[in-house]
Amino acid sequence: MASNRKQSPQRAAARGATSGQGPRRLGNQAPPPARSAGAQRRADRARRSSSSKRIGWIAVAAVVIVAVVLVAVTLSGSSKPKTSTSANGVATGQDPALASAAYVDAVTTIPTSVYNSIGTAGQPVPFTVTKGQPALTRGGKPLFLYEGAEYCPYCAMMRYAMVAALSRFGTWSHLHQTTSGSSDGNVPTFTFYRSAYSSPYLTFQSYESLDRQEPTPAPLETIPGWATKLYTKYDGSETTGAAAAPFNASGSAGIPFLDLGNKYVSAGDPAAFSSLWPAGGPLHNGGPGRLAIAQGIRNPTTATGQYVHGALFVAQANYLSAGICSLTGNKPAAVCSSPGVKAAAKAIAQAKPVA
Numbered sequence: 001m002a003s004n005r006k007q008s009p010q011r012a013a014a015r016g017a018t019s020g021q022g023p024r025r026l027g028n029q030a031p032p033p034a035r036s037a038g039a040q041r042r043a044d045r046a047r048r049s050s051s052s053k054r055i056g057w058i059a060v061a062a063v064v065i066v067a068v069v070l071v072a073v074t075l076s077g078s079s080k081p082k083t084s085t086s087a088n089g090v091a092t093g094q095d096p097a098l099a100s101a102a103y104v105d106a107v108t109t110i111p112t113s114v115y116n117s118i119g120t121a122g123q124p125v126p127f128t129v130t131k132g133q134p135a136l137t138r139g140g141k142p143l144f145l146y147e148g149a150e151y152c153p154y155c156a157m158m159r160y161a162m163v164a165a166l167s168r169f170g171t172w173s174h175l176h177q178t179t180s181g182s183s184d185g186n187v188p189t190f191t192f193y194r195s196a197y198s199s200p201y202l203t204f205q206s207y208e209s210l211d212r213q214e215p216t217p218a219p220l221e222t223i224p225g226w227a228t229k230l231y232t233k234y235d236g237s238e239t240t241g242a243a244a245a246p247f248n249a250s251g252s253a254g255i256p257f258l259d260l261g262n263k264y265v266s267a268g269d270p271a272a273f274s275s276l277w278p279a280g281g282p283l284h285n286g287g288p289g290r291l292a293i294a295q296g297i298r299n300p301t302t303a304t305g306q307y308v309h310g311a312l313f314v315a316q317a318n319y320l321s322a323g324i325c326s327l328t329g330n331k332p333a334a335v336c337s338s339p340g341v342k343a344a345a346k347a348i349a350q351a352k353p354v355a
Contacts, residue, residue: 094211094218094220096150096176096177096178096191096193096194097176097177097178098174098175098176098177099175099176099177099190100177100291102291103177103290103291103294104163104172104175106291106294106295106297106298107160107163107164107167107190107294107297107298108163108164108167108172109167109298110164110297110298110314110317111298112334112338112340114298114299114300114314115314115317115318115321115338115340115341116338116339116340117340118300118311118314118315118318118340119315119318119339119340119343119344120315120318120319120343120344120347121311121312121314121315123270123272123312123315123316123319124270124347125319125347125348125351126266126270126316126319127258127260127264127265127266127319127323128234128247128248128249128264128265128266128351128354129263129264129348129351129352129353129354130234130247130262130263130264130265130353130354130355131353131354131355132355133262133263133355134262135261135262135263136230136259136261136262136263137203137261138203138205139203141199141201141202141203142201142202142203142260142261142324142327142328143202143203143204143205143259143261144166144202144203144204144205144258144259144260144261144324145205145206145227145230145257145258145259145260146162146192146204146205146206146207146256146257146258147206147207147209147223147227147231147255147256147257148192148206148207148208148209148255148256148257149208149209149210149211149217149220149255150178150180150181150191150193150208150210150211150212150217150220151180151181151184151210151211151212151213151217152180152181152184152255152256153180153181153184153185153187153277154255154256154273154277155180155189155255155256156178156179156180156185156187156188156189156277157187157189157273157276157277157283157313158256158258158273158316159189159190159191159192160189160190160293160294160297160313161313161314161316161317161320162258162317162320163175163190164297164313164314164317165316165317165318165320165321165324166197166199166204166320166324168317168321168332168335169199169201169202169321169324169328169332169335170197170198170199170200170201170202170204171197171198171199172195172196172197173195173196173197173198174194174195174196175190175195176190176191176193176194176195177189177190177191177290178190178191178193178211178212179212179286180212180277181212181214181217182212182214183214183215184277185277185278185281185283185284185285186284186285186286187276187277187283187284187286187287188283188286188287188289188290188293191208192206192208193208193211193220193221201324201328201331201332202324202327202328205227207221207222207223207227208220208221209221209222209223209255230259230262231253231257232244233247234247234248234257234259234262234265235247235248235253235254235257235265236248236252236253236254237253238253241253241254246354246355247265247354248265260320260323260324260327261327263323263326263327264323264348270312270316272309272312273312276308276309282307282308282309283308287308288304288307288308292304292308293308296308296310297310297313297314298310300313300314314340315344318340318341318343318344319344319347319348321335321336321340321341321344322336322341322342322344322345322348323348325341325345326345326348
């Protein structure tokens with residue numbers, strides 16, 4: 001695998017927080033302490049009196065309380081619990097905001113001329129090329145599997161490339177936005193949680209296991225067993241963080257995990273990303289702003305584009321596009337025959353397949 005993984009252990013709890021361990025963090029940080037069992041329990045209900053009179057009054061009070069709650073919910077217009085919000089307006093709980101049209105358009109309408117002029121930007125192939133593996137499909141189409149989490153800075157950066165690449169093969173709807181954890185760079189990004197994607201060429205399945213709350217991210221989506229098996233086979237151990245040889249030669253397992261049809265498997269964290277999100281990096285603590293980052297990716301030769309390393313994201317999108325094209329029979333031709341994608345495909349063809 002070409003990428004240089006910069007991740008700490010505790011992968012297991014980042015896949016649904018069901019193991020009791022703290023969530024796996026990215027960067028050189030210790031995992032946050034586990035929650036105490038007592039903190040999760042509500043206070044015990046008072047014992048009911050044996051007096052029928054007392055039971056009667058309790059019943060009356062309960063009816064009154066229920067009525068009051070129903071009225072309050074009706075007046076509020078929603079029964080959805082509210083979530084805390086950070087200073088920059090990003091939901092820290094379970095309800096990410098819908099991404100603005102300008103933000104989405106900047107990444108999903110990158111001109112073909114930009115893709116072609118960037119090519120691979122001199123970046124190595126970001127995933128392992130496999131051979132002899134069973135095809136991964138869903139609904140009669142090749143499946144692109146993503147596993148990540150909202151607090152994760154490498155996931156935050158890779159989503160830009162994924163949104164851009166997949167927009168060339170289908171349509172996004174209801175894309176939401178978030179920011180990586182406050183102790184993981186505060187990188188503005190999209191989230192696939194509550195988002196949707198459709199394509200006539202492939203199926204995209206995403207799982208955001210945890211949100212960005214601090215100090216302990218909360219579960220968002222439970223990763224099913226079939227996806228966990230793929231992660232274990234191609235990426236590594238949840239419990240020890242050990243890499244899965246021979247497919248993952250980076251030395252450690254972690255998120256984001258990408259699997260394109262079982263033909264290309266990746267840690268999803270190119271080495272060049274490692275300098276973008278820590279303190280002093282161009283995306284740290286919001287960088288030049290959410291929309292400016294997206295516009296810098298769309299126009300990588302501008303001052304902002306150069307500052308945020310927009311060419312790197314475009315190159316990753318070309319690599320992902322080339323991988324998808326090899327699964328779809330080079331459809332659509334307008335994408336798969338473009339010089340930028342062909343440059344990425346040429347680099348992939350030179351990689352040694354792993355069985």
